[in-house]
Amino acid sequence: MAGIAEVAARAGVSKATASRALSGSGYVSETTRARVRDAADALGYVPSAGAVGLATGRTQNIGVVMPYLNRWFFAEVLEGIQQALLERGLDLTLYDAKPGTPGRERIFGDFLARKRFDGLIAVGLEPVDQEIDQLTQIGRPIVSVVGTGEETSVVAVDDDHAARRATEHLIELGHRDIAFVGGSPRSHWAHVDQERLAGYRHAMREAGLSEFVRHAHSEVSLPGGYAAAADLLGDTRRRPTAIVGVCDEVAIGTIIAARRLGIQVPSSLSVVGIDDHEFADMFALTTLQQVPREQGAAAVEVLLAEIADPGRARTVIRTPARLIMRNSTAAPSLGAPAG
Amino acid sequence: MAGIAEVAARAGVSKATASRALSGSGYVSETTRARVRDAADALGYVPSAGAVGLATGRTQNIGVVMPYLNRWFFAEVLEGIQQALLERGLDLTLYDAKPGTPGRERIFGDFLARKRFDGLIAVGLEPVDQEIDQLTQIGRPIVSVVGTGEETSVVAVDDDHAARRATEHLIELGHRDIAFVGGSPRSHWAHVDQERLAGYRHAMREAGLSEFVRHAHSEVSLPGGYAAAADLLGDTRRRPTAIVGVCDEVAIGTIIAARRLGIQVPSSLSVVGIDDHEFADMFALTTLQQVPREQGAAAVEVLLAEIADPGRARTVIRTPARLIMRNSTAAPSLGAPAG
DNA sequence: CTGTCGTAGGGAACCGATTCCACATCACCG
DNA sequence: CGGTGATGTGGAATCGGTTCCCTACGACAG
Numbered sequence: 001m002a003g004i005a006e007v008a009a010r011a012g013v014s015k016a017t018a019s020r021a022l023s024g025s026g027y028v029s030e031t032t033r034a035r036v037r038d039a040a041d042a043l044g045y046v047p048s049a050g051a052v053g054l055a056t057g058r059t060q061n062i063g064v065v066m067p068y069l070n071r072w073f074f075a076e077v078l079e080g081i082q083q084a085l086l087e088r089g090l091d092l093t094l095y096d097a098k099p100g101t102p103g104r105e106r107i108f109g110d111f112l113a114r115k116r117f118d119g120l121i122a123v124g125l126e127p128v129d130q131e132i133d134q135l136t137q138i139g140r141p142i143v144s145v146v147g148t149g150e151e152t153s154v155v156a157v158d159d160d161h162a163a164r165r166a167t168e169h170l171i172e173l174g175h176r177d178i179a180f181v182g183g184s185p186r187s188h189w190a191h192v193d194q195e196r197l198a199g200y201r202h203a204m205r206e207a208g209l210s211e212f213v214r215h216a217h218s219e220v221s222l223p224g225g226y227a228a229a230a231d232l233l234g235d236t237r238r239r240p241t242a243i244v245g246v247c248d249e250v251a252i253g254t255i256i257a258a259r260r261l262g263i264q265v266p267s268s269l270s271v272v273g274i275d276d277h278e279f280a281d282m283f284a285l286t287t288l289q290q291v292p293r294e295q296g297a298a299a300v301e302v303l304l305a306e307i308a309d310p311g312r313a314r315t316v317i318r319t320p321a322r323l324i325m326r327n328s329t330a331a332p333s334l335g336a337p338a339g
Numbered sequence: 340m341a342g343i344a345e346v347a348a349r350a351g352v353s354k355a356t357a358s359r360a361l362s363g364s365g366y367v368s369e370t371t372r373a374r375v376r377d378a379a380d381a382l383g384y385v386p387s388a389g390a391v392g393l394a395t396g397r398t399q400n401i402g403v404v405m406p407y408l409n410r411w412f413f414a415e416v417l418e419g420i421q422q423a424l425l426e427r428g429l430d431l432t433l434y435d436a437k438p439g440t441p442g443r444e445r446i447f448g449d450f451l452a453r454k455r456f457d458g459l460i461a462v463g464l465e466p467v468d469q470e471i472d473q474l475t476q477i478g479r480p481i482v483s484v485v486g487t488g489e490e491t492s493v494v495a496v497d498d499d500h501a502a503r504r505a506t507e508h509l510i511e512l513g514h515r516d517i518a519f520v521g522g523s524p525r526s527h528w529a530h531v532d533q534e535r536l537a538g539y540r541h542a543m544r545e546a547g548l549s550e551f552v553r554h555a556h557s558e559v560s561l562p563g564g565y566a567a568a569a570d571l572l573g574d575t576r577r578r579p580t581a582i583v584g585v586c587d588e589v590a591i592g593t594i595i596a597a598r599r600l601g602i603q604v605p606s607s608l609s610v611v612g613i614d615d616h617e618f619a620d621m622f623a624l625t626t627l628q629q630v631p632r633e634q635g636a637a638a639v640e641v642l643l644a645e646i647a648d649p650g651r652a653r654t655v656i657r658t659p660a661r662l663i664m665r666n667s668t669a670a671p672s673l674g675a676p677a678g
Numbered sequence: 679c680t681g682t683c684g685t686a687g688g689g690a691a692c693c694g695a696t697t698c699c700a701c702a703t704c705a706c707c708g
Numbered sequence: 709c710g711g712t713g714a715t716g717t718g719g720a721a722t723c724g725g726t727t728c729c730c731t732a733c734g735a736c737a738g
Contacts, residue, residue, distance in 0.1 A: 003693090004694065004695060004696095005694080005695095013717075013718085014717065014718045015694090015696090015718090015719095016696080016697075016698095016717070016719075016720090017716080017717055017718070019695070019696055020697090020716095020717090023696080025696090025697090026697085026716090026717095027714085027715050027716050027717080028716070028717085029715080029716060046452050046453055046454070047694080048693085048694050048695065049398075049453050049454075049455045050390070050393040050693080050694075051389075051693070051695035051696085051723090052696080053388075053389035053392075054387070054389040054390055054393055054693090054694080054695070054696090054722090054724065054725085055694080055695045055697080055722075055723055056695085056696065057723080059388075059389065061432070061455075069408070069417055069418050070415060070418060075414055078435075079409060079435060082408070082433065082434075082435040083435070083442060086446070089450075091453075091455060092432065092434075093430050093431065093432050094417075094431050094432070096417075096418060096421040096425070103422060103425045103426075106425060106428075107425070111425075111428075111430065113385050114385055114386075114388050114430075115385070115388075116388045116400075116430060222618060222621065223618070223620070226621055253621075256621070259598065278409070278562075279562070282561065282595070342723090342724055342725080343724065343725060343726095344724080344725090352688085353688045353689075354689095354724090354725080354726090355687070355688060355689075355690090355726080355728095356688075358725070359686095359687085359726090359727090362726080364726090364727090365686090365687095366684085366685050366686050366687080367685095367686070368685080368687090371686080371687080386724080387723080387724050387725065389723080389725090390693090390725035391724080391725060392693090393693045393694065393724080393725070393726090394693055394724080394726040394727080395693085395725085395726065395727095
């Protein structure tokens with residue numbers, strides 16, 4: 001309830017001085033500053049966010065737009081962002097923009113236009129052209145986590161490299177019959193999927209092996225991966241000895257499907273994923289690790305730098321993934337059927 | 340960039356009239372209203388959130404505090420909240436208050452005190468006494484999703500009832516040796532766990548059966564449930580014929596552990612959960628369904644009513660869970676070892 | 679014909695901060 | 709000893725809206 005006027009009165013100074021004393025800017029004597037601080041503490045003074053925003057033009061708030069909240073990757077990134085902002089005293093406003101919903105249109109049309117934030121982090125947003133226009137129209141710095149990032153700064157894992165390393169790992173183990181299970185081509189994740197698929201292809205071509213790609217019919221998720229793998233592995237005549245999952249959820253779905261079909265992992269089938277999902281350890285999944293939490297934190301870092309210096313050139317951070325060896329990959333068994 | 344002053348000038352009216360015309364309050368002729376609206380559209384006018392907040396005292400923003408983001412239940416509730424707010428044009432500010440972290444202290448001490456919201460939704464927060472004080476000090480309506488709710492309105496599933504029904508379901512199938520796998524007693528989820536445990540006990544006592552409770556050592560999660568179940572099922576001399584998981588994640592962890600140990604589900608072991616988690620279908624898990632998304636939406640409803648009428652009595656919504664039969668429960672096999 | 683009420687709209691105060699500018703000291707330097 | 713610059717403080721404008729209060733006008737009732 002108490003405003004800065006009350007604080008000023010109690011400390012026996014003007015509003016101007018009280019403001020300076022509390023914000024630490026301008027000339028204020030040490031004794032005055034102490035008096036003001038004491039008065040503020042005594043009154044339990046908390047500045048009105050709205051008033052500060054009006055006067056300074058800074059909202060002390062960061063917007064985060066993402067298409068999903070309930071997927072491991074997104075939730076982790078969000079936590080990373082939240083924590084980084086928390087340390088800096090900044091608020092986080094969340095916009096859940098699911099592709100193809102009227103809600104998404106409203107978010108791009110109305111919500112973001114309100115500019116209730118000093119900057120925006122877009123996580124795996126994959127905006128269409130019109131949406132990109134709307135985003136740039138806001139006139140606030142934007143950082144993408146995952147994404148093509150022709151326009152904005154980007155923080156992401158090096159997808160091509162990760163998939164290539166995953167494939168190479170299998171090749172090194174002696175596999176020659178390696179399938180790639182990706183998402184539906186019409187998936188929202190088109191871009192990431194493409195990159196990782198390209199990495200797989202790179203590695204296969206380099207090793208002189210022929211490609212074997214399978215797309216999930218539904219979304220890229222654990223059940224989706226399960227279904228695609230069940231399908232793939234069900235055909236006993238053309239069963240690969242190893243599978244690269246486009247992400248850990250797909251890879252884990254594959255392992256579950258394999259178990260169901262009585263296929264031993266890793267002795268009869270090797271599976272490698274990309275992510276290091278929270279369940280990866282439980283399924284002993286060998287995977288290429290990315291740390292979305294750190295990507296979120298890095299995005300905050302970059303965004304704040306851009307807010308502080310609007311003229312700043314865009315930053316692109318592409319972290320290489322690290323191979324985590326667990327127990328879902330092994331050399332192919334000799335008796336494996338030829339591809 | 341354009342403010343209401345520019346809009347007013349373009350429409351040839353005063354700021355006061357422009358404001359009335361756009362907000363729809365007070366007397367404004369239809370023709371004037373149209374002129375103002377046209378001017379606003381032409382200029383792409385968007386009211387400054389900060390200014391509106393200052394003038395009206397309403398932020399058009401709802402705060403959501405939760406201890407986890409990456410758990411199914413929380414993510415679903417959050418999506419439900421988000422969607423309900425979206426429809427009403429309200430923003431959502433997220434506070435991730437993990438128990439026992441310095442961040443949580445800051446959230447309660449600083450962030451919430453800023454009152455950048457008209458009301459607060461606390462999801463599974465389980466605040467300690469001091470935190471409850473801090474929450475009430477804010478002087479804004481609060482709705483809890485999950486929680487004891489002595490003070491605030493509450494939206495939750497009927498935990499006692501759900502666990503009782505789950506247990507009764509197993510009893511009806513003929514099981515007599517039924518274990519309950521719950522969370523660590525020191526878990527953050529203490530309250531929910533207690534309620535569900537009580538429901539299990541109720542049902543067991545009523546049927547004249549002896550209880551068999553096992554707590555996860557770590558957190559209530561899929562890996563946690565896996566570990567606890569692996570432990571429990573590893574002791575072949577005292578192996579139950581059925582297990583009630585405190586939630587689906589634990590139940591699914593149990594199923595995975597059982598498969599690893601070569602125990603057939605449901606022929607040798609029945610497992611029932613509570614939640615209807617997104618993975619429940621994939622594991623054919625019989626469960627008592629709650630719909631967290633709807634709980635989130637209901638919480639918004641209640642909160643907005645309380646914001647509109649601060650004198651309103653608190654609301655308590657406790658939805659009964661619905662039994663979803665899948666394929667993880669069956670009558671006990673005759674040859675099962677006696678408990 | 680006058681008083682009242684409903685409608686329409688303008689002027690100015692106000693919400694609660696920040697910040698520009700003016701003013702007053704005081705020290706130090708030439 | 710007067711000028712200059714660093715320091716400390718207050719008054720008032722400002723951010724961009726909303727809303728109170730006042731005026732004006734036409735219609736209608738008394």
